[in-house]
Amino acid sequence: MAEAHSPLAQFDIKPLIPIRVGDLDLSFTNSSLFMVLTLVAASTFLVMGMRRHALVPGRWQSITELSYVFIANMVRDTVGAAGRPYFPFIFTVFMFVLFGNMWGMIPYSFTFTSHIIVTFAMAIVVFVGVTVIGFIKHKLHFLSFFMPPGVPLIMAPLLVPIEIISYLSRPISLSVRLFANMLAGHTLLKVFAGFVISLGLFGVVPLAFVVALTGLEIVIAFLQAFVFTILTCLYLNDALHLH
Amino acid sequence: MSDEQTPEPLRSLDARLKDARDRETEGSRARDQAGAPPKSALGLAFRVSVEILAALAVGVGIGWVLDRWLGTGPWLLVTFVLLGGAAGMLNVYRMARGFGYAAGYRKTDAKADNNEGT
Numbered sequence: 001m002a003e004a005h006s007p008l009a010q011f012d013i014k015p016l017i018p019i020r021v022g023d024l025d026l027s028f029t030n031s032s033l034f035m036v037l038t039l040v041a042a043s044t045f046l047v048m049g050m051r052r053h054a055l056v057p058g059r060w061q062s063i064t065e066l067s068y069v070f071i072a073n074m075v076r077d078t079v080g081a082a083g084r085p086y087f088p089f090i091f092t093v094f095m096f097v098l099f100g101n102m103w104g105m106i107p108y109s110f111t112f113t114s115h116i117i118v119t120f121a122m123a124i125v126v127f128v129g130v131t132v133i134g135f136i137k138h139k140l141h142f143l144s145f146f147m148p149p150g151v152p153l154i155m156a157p158l159l160v161p162i163e164i165i166s167y168l169s170r171p172i173s174l175s176v177r178l179f180a181n182m183l184a185g186h187t188l189l190k191v192f193a194g195f196v197i198s199l200g201l202f203g204v205v206p207l208a209f210v211v212a213l214t215g216l217e218i219v220i221a222f223l224q225a226f227v228f229t230i231l232t233c234l235y236l237n238d239a240l241h242l243h
Numbered sequence: 244m245s246d247e248q249t250p251e252p253l254r255s256l257d258a259r260l261k262d263a264r265d266r267e268t269e270g271s272r273a274r275d276q277a278g279a280p281p282k283s284a285l286g287l288a289f290r291v292s293v294e295i296l297a298a299l300a301v302g303v304g305i306g307w308v309l310d311r312w313l314g315t316g317p318w319l320l321v322t323f324v325l326l327g328g329a330a331g332m333l334n335v336y337r338m339a340r341g342f343g344y345a346a347g348y349r350k351t352d353a354k355a356d357n358n359e360g361t
Contacts, residue, residue, distance in 0.1 A: 165301050165323075165330035172297035173334075180293070 007190035011114055011183070031112045034103055038112075041103065042095040067095070071229065078233040082240045089129075090236075093122065094229040101182065101221030105214070113224075114182040116175060123175035126232050134239030145242060174231055181224050185217045294338060295331035302327015 015027035049064030057065055071091045075083045083090075097113060104111025112118050134142040146163040147156060192213065195206040306323030310316065 161323075161326050162330045162333060165298055165305070165327050166333050168301045168305075169294070169297035169330060169334065172300055173293050176293050176297060177290075180289075 007187050007194065010110070010186060010190060013115075030110045031115065031118070034100070034110045034112050038096060038099040038103055042099045045099075046095070074230060075233055078230060079237045079240060083233065083236060086236055090229060090232055093126070093232055094225055097122075097178065097228050098222065098225035101225055102218075104182065104186065105218055105221060111182050111186055113178055114186055116179040119175035119179040119228075120171065122228075123171035126174070126235065127171040130232075130235045130239045133236070134242075137240060138242055141242060142239070145238070170235065174228065178224050178228050181220055185213075185220055189213055189217060290338065291335050294334040295328075298331030298334055299324070299327045302330065 013029050013031055015025075015029050016033060017028035019026045019028060046064055049060045052058070052061065054061065068091070071094050072087060075087050075090055079086070100113045101111070103109050104113065131142075134145070146160050146167065148159075148163075151159055189210060192206045192210045196203040196210065199206060302323040302325075303320070305327075306320035309319045309323070313319065
């Protein structure tokens with residue numbers, strides 16, 4: 001019974017529909033369920049919001065257009081006009097992470113962004129994609145990325161590996177930031193919620209804390225989606241505009 | 244209607260042009276802000292530790308894999324741990340100076356001219 005109340009129990013992966021292909025476990029888990037729910041919620045939000053596409057938008061349509069303009073401005077500010085073709089991808093990433101984080105804020109739900117494999121998979125897609133774009137746009141000139149101009153040639157054997165490691169650390173820092181924020185926030189919420197019952201009458205204090213933390217978590221959920229997206233834009237900008 | 248009065252659409256055009264120009268300059272500011280270190284101490288500490296750990300992890304990973312592949316004992320691991328630490332420091336340095344995550348020194352080039360003058 002004790003482990004059911006563990007603050008970490010919320011991160012357990014539970015297979016809902018077991019599927020096995022050979023030795024692979026491809027079960028449809030609660031994580032997959034919430035990814036599907038995220039897709040449904042984000043699509044509903046956008047498609048239904050724009051269904052009437054009135055010239056004078058209503059509330060729902062305003063929010064839809066606001067989120068579009070928000071990301072469009074971000075892409076233009078960070079990448080410039082060259083970033084326009086990549087807007088659909090960046091907007092999708094933002095919506096997916098944002099709605100995933102927000103689903104996680106509903107009690108008894110599952111936060112798939114609190115698993116590093118999920119965030120790392122997204123980060124590695126961004127990383128590989130950006131690197132491929134860089135090579136397509138600049139051919140082998142892209143490698144000059146790792147050799148800053150004005151550096152004496154004798155420093156190259158030391159500096160190039162350091163720059164490459166620094167470049168390779170990008171997907172890790174990108175994914176760890178999102179995952180650690182979600183993991184820490186949700187664990188903290190559960191730990192304080194656990195105090196509410198065990199402190200009896202004084203449980204009001206941690207209860208107030210949980211209420212405040214929930215507000216903070218919603219801000220963090222939005223902020224981390226924003227950070228993930230803007231870092232994607234910055235990486236794209238580096239690949240498109242070499243120095 | 245007197246001659247001095249500019250027609251309404253033209254006057255608003257001026258304002259709109261100014262808006263558009265302001266937004267252009269704001270654009271580079273948004274980029275700088277995104278690369279700038281976070282304002283809260285906790286956010287800063289978290290970001291510094293993530294940067295160092297990520298670079299170290301990559302260094303350890305490369306060294307370990309190369310060692311297993313080439314069978315060169317612990318030496319490549321040792322080398323790449325040091326290089327990874329250096330890369331982590333480089334990341335933190337860039338973050339603290341507001342270079343963002345860009346590898347390379349695009350921003351220093353622009354600044355170098357100013358610094359040499361002063």
